[in-house]
Amino acid sequence: MSEPLVIVGNGMAAARLVDELTRAALGRYAIAVIGDEPRLAYNRVLLSSVLAGETASHDIELKSAEWWRDRGVTLKYGCVASEIDVGRRELKIENDESIAFSKLILATGSAPLRLGVSGADLASVHTFRDCRDVDLLLSLAAKKKRVVVVGGGLLGLEAAYGLAKAGAQVTLIHLMDRLMERQLDAPAAELLRTLVERKGIKVLLNANTARIHGETRVEAVELADGGRIAADAVIFAAGIRPNVGLARDAGIPVNRGIVVDDHLQTGAGDIFALGECAEHRGTCYGLVEPAYEQARVLARHLAGRAAAYEGSVVSTNLKVSGVGVFSAGDFIGAAGSEAIVLDDQLGGTYKKLVISGGRLTGAVLVGDVTDALWYLELIRTRAPVARIRKDMMFGRAVAMPSEAA
Numbered sequence: 201m202s203e204p205l206v207i208v209g210n211g212m213a214a215a216r217l218v219d220e221l222t223r224a225a226l227g228r229y230a231i232a233v234i235g236d237e238p239r240l241a242y243n244r245v246l247l248s249s250v251l252a253g254e255t256a257s258h259d260i261e262l263k264s265a266e267w268w269r270d271r272g273v274t275l276k277y278g279c280v281a282s283e284i285d286v287g288r289r290e291l292k293i294e295n296d297e298s299i300a301f302s303k304l305i306l307a308t309g310s311a312p313l314r315l316g317v318s319g320a321d322l323a324s325v326h327t328f329r330d331c332r333d334v335d336l337l338l339s340l341a342a343k344k345k346r347v348v349v350v351g352g353g354l355l356g357l358e359a360a361y362g363l364a365k366a367g368a369q370v371t372l373i374h375l376m377d378r379l380m381e382r383q384l385d386a387p388a389a390e391l392l393r394t395l396v397e398r399k400g401i402k403v404l405l406n407a408n409t410a411r412i413h414g415e416t417r418v419e420a421v422e423l424a425d426g427g428r429i430a431a432d433a434v435i436f437a438a439g440i441r442p443n444v445g446l447a448r449d450a451g452i453p454v455n456r457g458i459v460v461d462d463h464l465q466t467g468a469g470d471i472f473a474l475g476e477c478a479e480h481r482g483t484c485y486g487l488v489e490p491a492y493e494q495a496r497v498l499a500r501h502l503a504g505r506a507a508a509y510e511g512s513v514v515s516t517n518l519k520v521s522g523v524g525v526f527s528a529g530d531f532i533g534a535a536g537s538e539a540i541v542l543d544d545q546l547g548g549t550y551k552k553l554v555i556s557g558g559r560l561t562g563a564v565l566v567g568d569v570t571d572a573l574w575y576l577e578l579i580r581t582r583a584p585v586a587r588i589r590k591d592m593m594f595g596r597a598v599a600m601p602s603e604a605a
């Protein structure tokens with residue numbers, strides 16, 4: 201008889217886990233997935249392209265209804281899992297029955313942060329996380345609204361770009377002195393700012409949101425330095441917080457995320473966590489690739505095979521058309537490393553390669569990102585680069601002509 205395996209969350213990590221698990225151990229588990237969003241799992245990364253009008257919302261589903269059916273998965277969407285009874289091995293679902301499990305997987309993702317400033321609860325203050333948010337943002341843009349996006353990281357930039365492209369007047373405000381400071385060094389961020397402003401987005405740096413004015417709806421955003429930006433709506437894109445409530449209430453150890461070991465096992469037997477809700481060796485990843493790597497390891501482990509997750513090398517790609525941005529590994533350059541830099545601010549290209557111990561350890565590209573995947577592969581595989589060092593900056597085709605051909 202198949203063992204009941206229940207997954208909470210029907211997002212990207214869950215879909216990949218089911219895919220991997222049904223390949224590795226088809227029939228071993230009777231899988232049920234409980235998701236609170238009202239549709240089949242979709243590619244959340246592509247919400248930025250949907251907002252920018254470059255992809256249709258119905259084209260971002262990860263798997264068809266038949267795919268789930270063919271694998272015998274019981275899908276409950278539009279359902280919130282509300283409590284885990286660890287001792288009885290039961291999951292309670294809001295307004296519904298309980299489901300028994302022999303293995304439980306938490307894949308609950310993250311929630312967007314809202315700043316705790318006055319006015320943050322006004323109507324027309326939104327976030328950018330799911331399909332419903334995209335619909336709201338598109339309706340603002342269609343009415344040519346003045347929108348302030350708070351947060352100059354990847355998400356804020358993609359929200360600002362999508363809104364501007366759809367017709368809104370957008371001001372992007374960022375607390376730090378440069379955009380995407382967690383992925384870019386100062387010259388790369390400066391070039392990015394120029395390229396983003398060319399898309400019609402106004403960028404304000406060192407801008408600390410003090411309060412949002414308005415009676416029932418947003419009227420203006422006030423900054424800590426007294427500056428005031430007239431606005432009809434505010435979008436918070438200032439970070440995420442892992443959804444750990446279910447686990448914490450059940451007595452499962454959590455820090456920032458749900459703490460897992462190298463088998464993605466939580467502190468409770470037969471309960472696992474992966475994706476953005478999980479914290480592995482002190483790190484909560486906010487990207488999809490680590491979630492997919494975790495899914496592969498967890499599927500193998502659940503199939504009874506040897507597998508361990510040891511962490512991920514992360515990389516970032518900005519999805520703003522015509523503004524290529526890539527960053528991976530140690531992009532600043534730790535002590536003892538050296539950097540090869542090409543900085544052509546006027547021509548719109550910045551490249552920095554960080555080398556340490558004869559290996560590529562980090563890369564930042566703005567403008568031309570043609571070789572991003574090659575650099576990422578060099579970083580991940582820790583391949584020696586002494587032989588190609590002098591040509592590496594000019595890309596794979598120049599550095600390794602026989603392999604690139």
Ligand SMILES: Cc1cc2nc3c(=O)[nH]c(=O)nc-3n(C[C@H](O)[C@H](O)[C@H](O)COP(=O)(O)OP(=O)(O)OC[C@H]3O[C@@H](n4cnc5c(N)ncnc54)[C@H](O)[C@@H]3O)c2cc1C
Pocket residue numbers: 208209210211212213214234235236237244245246247248279280281282307308309310328329330355358443446474475476477485486487488489491517519
């Ligand atoms: C606009 C946007 C652009 C992005 N772009 C990139 C990118 O370019 N590259 C990249 O690597 N990453 C990107 N990300 C991040 C990426 O989407 C996430 O890392 C990925 O979706 C994480 O997968 P997950 O399954 O852990 O979480 P999610 O995909 O968020 O899935 C979690 C699911 O669990 C549900 N859930 C939570 N609690 C419960 C409960 N109690 N009961 C039932 N269901 C519940 C949630 O509603 C959600 O549907 C982007 C994110 C956004 C929002």
